[in-house]
Amino acid sequence: MKKSASSKSAFAHFKEEDNVESRRPATVREGKSKATEVDGEEVDARADDFINRFKQQLKLQRIDSITNYKETIGFVSVD
Incomplete structure:
Protein backbone atom coordinates (compact mmCIF):
# COMPACT_ATOMS: atom_id res chain seq x y z
CA MET A 1 0.00 0.00 0.00
CA LYS A 2 1.35 3.42 -0.94
CA LYS A 3 1.15 6.53 1.22
CA SER A 4 -1.10 9.27 -0.03
CA ALA A 5 0.43 12.55 -1.11
CA SER A 6 -1.13 14.33 1.88
CA SER A 7 0.66 12.09 4.39
CA LYS A 8 4.10 12.60 2.82
CA SER A 9 6.21 15.44 4.14
CA ALA A 10 7.05 18.18 1.70
CA PHE A 11 10.42 18.48 3.44
CA ALA A 12 11.34 14.78 3.51
CA HIS A 13 14.27 15.34 1.14
CA PHE A 14 16.01 17.62 3.71
CA LYS A 15 18.05 16.25 6.57
CA GLU A 16 16.72 17.36 9.95
CA GLU A 17 20.06 18.89 11.00
CA ASP A 18 20.17 20.99 7.82
CA ASN A 19 16.75 22.49 8.56
CA VAL A 20 17.63 23.41 12.13
CA GLU A 21 21.07 24.80 11.35
CA SER A 22 19.84 26.91 8.45
CA ARG A 23 17.23 28.61 10.68
CA ARG A 24 19.68 29.52 13.42
CA PRO A 25 21.64 32.78 13.22
CA ALA A 26 25.38 32.48 12.68
CA THR A 27 26.07 33.65 16.24
CA VAL A 28 24.21 30.66 17.66
CA ARG A 29 25.85 28.20 15.29
CA GLU A 30 29.35 29.28 16.34
CA GLY A 31 28.83 28.07 19.89
CA LYS A 32 28.65 29.65 23.30
CA SER A 33 31.60 31.26 25.05
CA LYS A 34 32.37 32.83 28.41
CA ALA A 35 31.20 36.16 27.02
CA THR A 36 27.65 34.85 26.72
CA GLU A 37 27.62 33.97 30.41
CA VAL A 38 28.58 37.54 31.30
CA ASP A 39 26.07 38.91 28.79
CA GLY A 40 23.43 36.61 30.27
CA GLU A 41 24.03 38.01 33.75
CA GLU A 42 23.72 41.54 32.38
CA VAL A 43 20.48 40.64 30.63
CA ASP A 44 19.14 39.12 33.85
CA ALA A 45 20.00 42.26 35.81
CA ARG A 46 18.35 44.49 33.20
CA ALA A 47 15.27 42.26 33.16
CA ASP A 48 15.03 42.45 36.97
CA ASP A 49 15.27 46.25 36.79
CA PHE A 50 12.55 46.36 34.15
CA ARG A 62 -3.54 51.78 41.21
CA ILE A 63 -3.08 54.56 43.78
CA ASP A 64 -3.97 57.14 41.13
CA SER A 65 -7.05 55.15 40.13
CA ILE A 66 -8.24 54.88 43.75
CA GLU A 71 -12.77 62.19 44.04
CA THR A 72 -15.49 61.08 41.63
CA ILE A 73 -17.81 59.74 44.32
CA GLY A 74 -17.10 62.73 46.56
CA PHE A 75 -15.33 60.77 49.27
CA VAL A 76 -13.99 63.02 52.02
CA SER A 77 -11.17 61.56 54.06
CA VAL A 78 -10.95 62.35 57.73
CA ASP A 79 -7.33 63.25 58.40
Missing part, protein backbone atom coordinates in the same frame (compact mmCIF):
# COMPACT_ATOMS: atom_id res chain seq x y z
CA ILE A 51 10.26 44.11 36.17
CA ASN A 52 10.77 46.17 39.33
CA ARG A 53 10.04 49.43 37.49
CA PHE A 54 6.96 47.85 35.91
CA LYS A 55 5.63 46.73 39.30
CA GLN A 56 6.23 50.20 40.74
CA GLN A 57 4.32 51.77 37.83
CA LEU A 58 1.40 49.40 38.47
CA LYS A 59 1.31 50.44 42.13
CA LEU A 60 1.35 54.12 41.20
CA GLN A 61 -1.42 53.63 38.65
CA THR A 67 -7.67 58.60 44.28
CA ASN A 68 -9.64 59.46 41.12
CA TYR A 69 -12.45 57.13 42.17
CA LYS A 70 -12.68 58.73 45.61
